[in-house]
Amino acid sequence: MKLHEYQSKQIFAKYGIPIPKGRVAATANEAKHIAEELGSRVVIKSQVLVGGRGKAGGIRLAKNPQEAEDLAAQILTMDIKGLPVRKVLVDEAANIDKEIYLGITNDRAVRKPVIMSSAAGGVDIEEVAHLTPEKIVKVHIDPLLGLRDYQARDVAAGIDLPREHWRAFSQICHGLWKAYEDCDATLAEINPLVITADNHLLAVDGKMLLDDNALYRHPDLAEMRDLDVEASSEIEARKYGLSFIKLDGNIGCMVNGAGLAMTTMDIIKLYGGEPANFLDIGGGAGSDKVAAALRIILSDPNVKAVLLNVFGGITRCDEVARGILSAMAEVKPKVPMITRLVGTNAEEGRRLLAVAQMITAETLIDAARKAVAAVSNNQ
Numbered sequence: 001m002k003l004h005e006y007q008s009k010q011i012f013a014k015y016g017i018p019i020p021k022g023r024v025a026a027t028a029n030e031a032k033h034i035a036e037e038l039g040s041r042v043v044i045k046s047q048v049l050v051g052g053r054g055k056a057g058g059i060r061l062a063k064n065p066q067e068a069e070d071l072a073a074q075i076l077t078m079d080i081k082g083l084p085v086r087k088v089l090v091d092e093a094a095n096i097d098k099e100i101y102l103g104i105t106n107d108r109a110v111r112k113p114v115i116m117s118s119a120a121g122g123v124d125i126e127e128v129a130h131l132t133p134e135k136i137v138k139v140h141i142d143p144l145l146g147l148r149d150y151q152a153r154d155v156a157a158g159i160d161l162p163r164e165h166w167r168a169f170s171q172i173c174h175g176l177w178k179a180y181e182d183c184d185a186t187l188a189e190i191n192p193l194v195i196t197a198d199n200h201l202l203a204v205d206g207k208m209l210l211d212d213n214a215l216y217r218h219p220d221l222a223e224m225r226d227l228d229v230e231a232s233s234e235i236e237a238r239k240y241g242l243s244f245i246k247l248d249g250n251i252g253c254m255v256n257g258a259g260l261a262m263t264t265m266d267i268i269k270l271y272g273g274e275p276a277n278f279l280d281i282g283g284g285a286g287s288d289k290v291a292a293a294l295r296i297i298l299s300d301p302n303v304k305a306v307l308l309n310v311f312g313g314i315t316r317c318d319e320v321a322r323g324i325l326s327a328m329a330e331v332k333p334k335v336p337m338i339t340r341l342v343g344t345n346a347e348e349g350r351r352l353l354a355v356a357q358m359i360t361a362e363t364l365i366d367a368a369r370k371a372v373a374a375v376s377n378n379q
């Protein structure tokens with residue numbers, strides 16, 4: 001789950017990271033009032049969950065409240081990379097001398113969190129990472145020990161940060177690490193962390209990604225979710241406790257078990273098809289869950305066939321088949337349905353499904369071939 005800049009910065013502030021004064025506004029008029037309150041030059045910042053807002057014209061400086069209102073009105077009508085701007089952050093403008101990059105993420109290859117920093121921060125950090133990766137300093141953090149003081153100093157030295165800022169920089173690194181750890185984040189990033197004209201460090205931008213699988217222990221953070229940016233099918237799936245991720249292909253997949261679901265997608269691709277989704281209905285899913293899953297899959301107009309791949313272990317195949325049948329009676333799919341059932345009582349399950357005009361398959365390869373064929377006939 002992605003957090004907005006204003007949400008990330010509020011979290012950062014709780015961990016002692018200096019952020020500009022400011023508030024979020026949903027209307028141009030509110031933006032004007034905030035600018036009046038702040039009584040300074042302000043920056044109007046679109047709150048959308050994509051990077052590169054500055055380059056897209058979604059970050060503008062305003063000299064006075066009137067200008068703040070005008071710019072906010074403009075920005076609030078914008079679409080940035082397909083996302084509508086619903087809110088703007090109105091922050092006291094910073095006088096920027098230097099822009100630094102500072103971020104923490106997981107380095108999967110090393111199996112540790114990594115803190116990264118660069119003196120060449122700001123809007124071109126992707127280019128820096130690509131063209132001059134040596135300008136990015138990386139230090140791995142032992143998850144059990146946490147970030148150590150010497151490591152923060154190593155980072156400061158690595159980016160040639162002037163000595164006078166080391167203490168403040170180290171505090172910001174520790175704050176960022178604590179925020180990252182406490183929130184179960186997968187990314188906590190400040191870009192840019194600026195040195196202001198009056199020689200202070202200030203987090204001008206903020207970004208956090210949170211691990212969805214850990215959100216259950218952060219109800220306060222879960223509430224921050226912006227439903228605007230998520231596919232409605234994913235929201236619906238969450239209600240039923242289904243793990244669902246929408247993809248761009250045309251073969252809908254309904255599978256029990258995450259590993260089996262991944263394999264199913266791989267095999268579909270191997271036989272020249274494209275999965276429309278990842279979906280794990282979980283073990284022992286009853287017919288209501290199966291029906292919800294089927295509805296969600298079929299709500300995608302790209303779906304031209306559905307592949308059901310069920311391994312009956314504890315759940316008996318005939319039970320699954322009955323669930324599928326009652327789900328089909330409710331949802332009435334108009335696309336070919338291919339099923340592969342194996343495991344306990346598979347024979348009985350297949351017999352039930354064959355009666356319902358479903359295409360049955362003996363093996364997953366057979367099912368994938370049939371699904372790919374059904375899609376090409378159905379185009």
Ligand code: GDP
Nearest residue numbers: 043051052053054059093094122123191192205
């Ligand atoms: P992003 O483009 O989505 O990463 O948005 P940022 O918040 O990082 O802003 C982009 C750029 O706008 C920054 O790198 C700064 O150069 C500039 N910027 C942002 N806030 C301020 C500010 O308060 N004062 C000034 N002068 N520039 C700012």
Ligand code: MN
Nearest residue numbers: 122191192205
């Ligand atoms: Mn930024």
